[in-house]
Amino acid sequence: MDEHPIHDIFVIGGGINGCGIARDAVGRGYTVFLSEMNDLASGTSSGSTKLIHGGLRYLEHYEFRLVRESLMEREVLWRNAPHIIWPMRFVLPYAEGLRPAWLIRLGLFLYDHIGGRKELPATKTLDMTADPAGKPLKKLFKKAFEYSDCWVNDARMVVLNARDAADRGATIRTRAKVVGARRDGEHWIVSVENLRDRRVEEVKARLIVNAAGPWVDHVLSAAVGQNDVHNVRLVQGSHIVIRKKFDDPRAYFFQNRDSRIIFAIPYEEDFTLIGTTDRDYQDDPKSVAISDAEIDYLCDAASEYFSQPVKRDDIVWTYSAVRPLYDDGASKAQEATRDYVLKAEHPEGSAPIVNIFGGKITTYRRLSEAMLEKIEDLLGKKGKPWTANAALPGGDFPAKGFDAEVKKLKNIYPFLDFAHARRLTRLYGTRAKTILGLAKSSADLGRNFGADLYEAEIRYLAENEWAVTAEDVLWRRTKRGLRLSKEQAAELDKFMRGLANMHTAAAE
Ligand SMILES: Cc1cc2nc3c(=O)[nH]c(=O)nc-3n(C[C@H](O)[C@H](O)[C@H](O)COP(=O)(O)OP(=O)(O)OC[C@H]3O[C@@H](n4cnc5c(N)ncnc54)[C@H](O)[C@@H]3O)c2cc1C
Numbered sequence: 001m002d003e004h005p006i007h008d009i010f011v012i013g014g015g016i017n018g019c020g021i022a023r024d025a026v027g028r029g030y031t032v033f034l035s036e037m038n039d040l041a042s043g044t045s046s047g048s049t050k051l052i053h054g055g056l057r058y059l060e061h062y063e064f065r066l067v068r069e070s071l072m073e074r075e076v077l078w079r080n081a082p083h084i085i086w087p088m089r090f091v092l093p094y095a096e097g098l099r100p101a102w103l104i105r106l107g108l109f110l111y112d113h114i115g116g117r118k119e120l121p122a123t124k125t126l127d128m129t130a131d132p133a134g135k136p137l138k139k140l141f142k143k144a145f146e147y148s149d150c151w152v153n154d155a156r157m158v159v160l161n162a163r164d165a166a167d168r169g170a171t172i173r174t175r176a177k178v179v180g181a182r183r184d185g186e187h188w189i190v191s192v193e194n195l196r197d198r199r200v201e202e203v204k205a206r207l208i209v210n211a212a213g214p215w216v217d218h219v220l221s222a223a224v225g226q227n228d229v230h231n232v233r234l235v236q237g238s239h240i241v242i243r244k245k246f247d248d249p250r251a252y253f254f255q256n257r258d259s260r261i262i263f264a265i266p267y268e269e270d271f272t273l274i275g276t277t278d279r280d281y282q283d284d285p286k287s288v289a290i291s292d293a294e295i296d297y298l299c300d301a302a303s304e305y306f307s308q309p310v311k312r313d314d315i316v317w318t319y320s321a322v323r324p325l326y327d328d329g330a331s332k333a334q335e336a337t338r339d340y341v342l343k344a345e346h347p348e349g350s351a352p353i354v355n356i357f358g359g360k361i362t363t364y365r366r367l368s369e370a371m372l373e374k375i376e377d378l379l380g381k382k383g384k385p386w387t388a389n390a391a392l393p394g395g396d397f398p399a400k401g402f403d404a405e406v407k408k409l410k411n412i413y414p415f416l417d418f419a420h421a422r423r424l425t426r427l428y429g430t431r432a433k434t435i436l437g438l439a440k441s442s443a444d445l446g447r448n449f450g451a452d453l454y455e456a457e458i459r460y461l462a463e464n465e466w467a468v469t470a471e472d473v474l475w476r477r478t479k480r481g482l483r484l485s486k487e488q489a490a491e492l493d494k495f496m497r498g499l500a501n502m503h504t505a506a507a508e
Helices: 016-027 056-061 064-080 101-113 154-167 213-223 292-303 364-379 402-412 418-436 455-464 470-477 486-507
Strands: 006-012 032-035 085-093 124-127 143-152 171-173 176-184 187-194 200-210 232-243 251-255 261-267 271-275 315-326 341-345 353-357
Touching (some): 006 016, 006 187, 032 176, 056 101, 154 470, 176 200, 200 364, 213 353, 261 292, 271 292, 315 353, 353 364, 455 486, 470 486
Parallel strands (some): 006 032
Antiparallel strands (some): 085 143, 232 315
16 A cells, blocks of 8 residues: 555644534545644634524624525534534523514524424513523513524534544544645645654645634645735634523523623533623634633623622633634624635646635534535545435434433443433433443443543543543543542543553554
8 A cells, every 4th residue: 555645635624624524525435634733623613602503693794695504504413413412492581772572583583484494493482570581580581582593512523523534534633733735736745743742744635625713824824835814803702601590401692782692501411601702813822711801791791681690700611712704804803704715726737725714613514515516626526415414423313312312321231320321422422332331330431530430431532532631531522621620630631641651652
């Protein structure tokens, strides 16, 4: 076999777009190499509000194409990944002096009807004086609208796309940074630095997909060597996580006086997720962090609605990310388009690069299909679109069959308590059985690092899901970081270092 094969496609970036494209492309018969400089989903794709949604607010900016495509994706994605995606109802209280009730109703009518909704329930009006959704809110909210969208575990959706791409033959490298890319006639020579040992490898490919998210312009200037690059507008968004403020499974959609909106969403069983903010960002996306002003903004905005105010002391975790929005010249950050733009550069007789600007978690599968159309034009056609009806790893059970799946797992492994079985099914779906193997008791799962996070799960994550550090495990593959103490996290960190050293030694 050729030691240095020429891959059809080199994907820069292991966020949702890079991994989605890698999966679609390899499934159609292209050879694919994907390189991610840090961990999968360590960029924007683990820092979202985690909604598979049309984006009710985007209707106000006349983004009908985007809203329609996104609404249509909700049921497609839910069907293909019912472990990590599920329907959620949103309660939008009518607030006097803000958007009139008729306008909200009209928006929701469109929302219900332009996106091919079949399984998700329609909008209804709530009497907040009688409905339990009114209970945690101030008494001045008497009326609300309740509508449907879906929730997604964003970081896991990325890793499952990468897993499926690898299962189908793609090469996925993490901690592998693209530091240079030069054209050599009809192909690219891409320099990839292994950030663990600093070795640089050269990989040949016929086409580059630049899916570097907030770094897309940086890749063009620093690695590809282009001058004067300015395609994306970086917009920071932050979230706070507090101990739960309400028991209802529904989420809230709150309008703010500045005409922005925030969500308050049931999160990880015992918490409430509140976000997001929207502000222009100029620094390195890697160092993005919530500011004091953003914390105040989110606490104040939520406290306008909840009868018990949200205070700084309630916050148990925060996260921030940067939206790589296509720069359409909008005056305010919140008005910049959320739609995606794919731009190919293909000088006569030389290898092409296709850049991605913008996009949402919700539209990644459709974006991937649009990218594959461009790739087909540039490299020649291979297989047909296939991802609309293909389960992601572990998602091969009926969309409404989650509870039955938990029961099945408990029947096979009666020693699991219900919460543990549920958590494993949520994260791994039918693949939970691969983690549990022949275990007959918790002791067979190895060391317990706290909060039902056992060695068996961690080894699975290291061997199958590219987890290298404690942070990969605690904040992306799982959210056990919310529950482990500092000491427990330090123990896990030690264990992960041991595993990583073992893998490095085995590879040498
Ligand atoms: C606050 C916030 C809330 C959001 N909420 C939602 C939501 O609820 N629903 C929704 O649909 N969308 C939402 N989005 C949008 C969505 O999260 C993003 O559009 C999406 O995650 C972008 O994915 P990506 O793959 O393009 O970028 P990223 O996830 O950032 O991936 C790019 C990757 O490229 C890697 N990379 C960069 N340079 C190099 C290099 N030189 N070599 C190798 N790798 C490199 C980075 O490390 C990174 O992992 C939200 C975004 C934000 C910020």
